[in-house]
Amino acid sequence: MALRYYITLPDPARARGEDAALAFTAHGADAFARQLGEALREDGLFKRWVDAREVDESEDDPEAAEFAGTDPGARVEGRDKSGQVELIVTTALPGNVLRHRLRLLAGTGWQLRDVTGA
Numbered sequence: 463m464a465l466r467y468y469i470t471l472p473d474p475a476r477a478r479g480e481d482a483a484l485a486f487t488a489h490g491a492d493a494f495a496r497q498l499g500e501a502l503r504e505d506g507l508f509k510r511w512v513d514a515r516e517v518d519e520s521e522d523d524p525e526a527a528e529f530a531g532t533d534p535g536a537r538v539e540g541r542d543k544s545g546q547v548e549l550i551v552t553t554a555l556p557g558n559v560l561r562h563r564l565r566l567l568a569g570t571g572w573q574l575r576d577v578t579g580a
Contacts, residue, residue: 464535464554464580469564470573471547477571484511484566491547495540501563502536502553511566529562531555552580 471477471494479485484507488494501507512526536553553560557577564572 464552465557466578466580467549467551467553467557467560468575468577469549469551470575471549471568471571472573473545473571474547477547477568479566479569481514481566483514485569486567491540491542491549493540494547495538495549498549498551498563498567499536499538501567502538502551502555502560503532503534505530505532507563507566508532529559531559 474489474494477486477494486494486497488497508530511529512523515523515526533553533555536551536555538552539550541548541550551560561574
């Protein structure tokens, strides 16, 4: 079942993850929405995160398994509002996967405002 997440980037210039290779490079609501949408629909960001981790490939990686997955139907809309960026995310991915992708992209520079059925 898809859910709709209402997310705010209160200070878009600071909405950057710790690892610059994984973090948002976006400027403006449309660019943030596009980058987050790609991170949900495609596995590129997830694969870069897995590759950046120093985990022995011969062992199971339960953390990677927990955050794996894509939603080809995920949609993200972005709006600039009073110096903030508002993102409306519609996805069938579990909330923990969405939060993980947002932490990679935006670090702690985001806020979840509401969740509703899609």
